[in-house]
Amino acid sequence: AQSVAQPEDQVNVAEGNPLTVKCTYSVSGNPYLFWYVQYPNRGLQFLLKYITGDNLVKGSYGFEAEFNKSQTSFHLKKPSALVSDSALYFCAVRDASGGSYIPTFGRGTSLIVHP
Amino acid sequence: NAGVTQTPKFQVLKTGQSMTLQCAQDMNHEYMSWYRQDPGMGLRLIHYSVGAGITDQGEVPNGYNVSRSTTEDFPLRLLSAAPSQTSVYFCASSYSGTSGIPDTQYFGPGTRLTVL
Numbered sequence: 001a002q003s004v005a006q007p008e009d010q011v012n013v014a015e016g017n018p019l020t021v022k023c024t025y026s027v028s029g030n031p032y033l034f035w036y037v038q039y040p041n042r043g044l045q046f047l048l049k050y051i052t053g054d055n056l057v058k059g060s061y062g063f064e065a066e067f068n069k070s071q072t073s074f075h076l077k078k079p080s081a082l083v084s085d086s087a088l089y090f091c092a093v094r095d096a097s098g099g100s101y102i103p104t105f106g107r108g109t110s111l112i113v114h115p
Numbered sequence: 116n117a118g119v120t121q122t123p124k125f126q127v128l129k130t131g132q133s134m135t136l137q138c139a140q141d142m143n144h145e146y147m148s149w150y151r152q153d154p155g156m157g158l159r160l161i162h163y164s165v166g167a168g169i170t171d172q173g174e175v176p177n178g179y180n181v182s183r184s185t186t187e188d189f190p191l192r193l194l195s196a197a198p199s200q201t202s203v204y205f206c207a208s209s210y211s212g213t214s215g216i217p218d219t220q221y222f223g224p225g226t227r228l229t230v231l
Contacts, residue, residue, distance in 0.1 A: 034219070036222075041225075042224065042225075043119075043223055043224045043225050044205070044207075044220075044222040046219045046220070049218070049219060090157065090158065101163065104160075105157050105158040107156060107157035108158075
């Protein structure tokens with residue numbers, strides 16, 4: 001079985017400060033991990049993914065995420081937040097060992113960046 | 116490419132009515148899926164398809180039917196609408212390419228459904 005947890009419903013950060021949105025996962029085998037962003041009244045957009053290789057993954061809009069196998073985490077980070085980063089962020093995981101072709105999504109974290 | 120398209124954008128139904136939510140993609144993706152999004156619940160998988168003629172149930176399939184007669188289209192049918200099906204519905208598609216691994220999902224803009 002595969003599952004993902006986003007422990008924070010909301011993250012508040014001041015513009016210009018670094019931001020972190022947390023994600024932990026559970027899979028039987030190796031994980032494929034994804035971050036998506038949803039702006040109001042829009043569908044989800046892909047930000048970045050970890051399949052294999054370097055633990056630090058860089059994605060769109062200056063976001064990056066670090067895969068930590070020992071802590072089963074894949075936290076999303078950005079060095080300097082912008083007001084325009086305010087949105088709903090979803091972490092997703094798919095078990096690479098097979099049996100599931102579709103990833104499982106977390107409940108989402110609302111990021112609010114204050115001017 | 117238009118990507119993933121969904122129609123209608125908004126729909127209001129009365130309890131007991133049936134309807135079909137349309138989803139189409141023009142990227143030749145093998146995998147397609149339907150999710151519903153409810154406040155505090157994230158995205159929950161309703162049904163998915165790994166190719167034309169092949170569908171399977173997700174986490175919350177009750178009350179919904181799907182079929183996949185072509186690679187492009189993946190309609191979602193509500194058999195007898197209930198207020199509990201009030202939600203925002205998203206269709207997504209993905210491809211495996213040469214790796215055989217379904218990868219990044221591309222989402223449609225969503226259908227906001229209200230059942231009275």
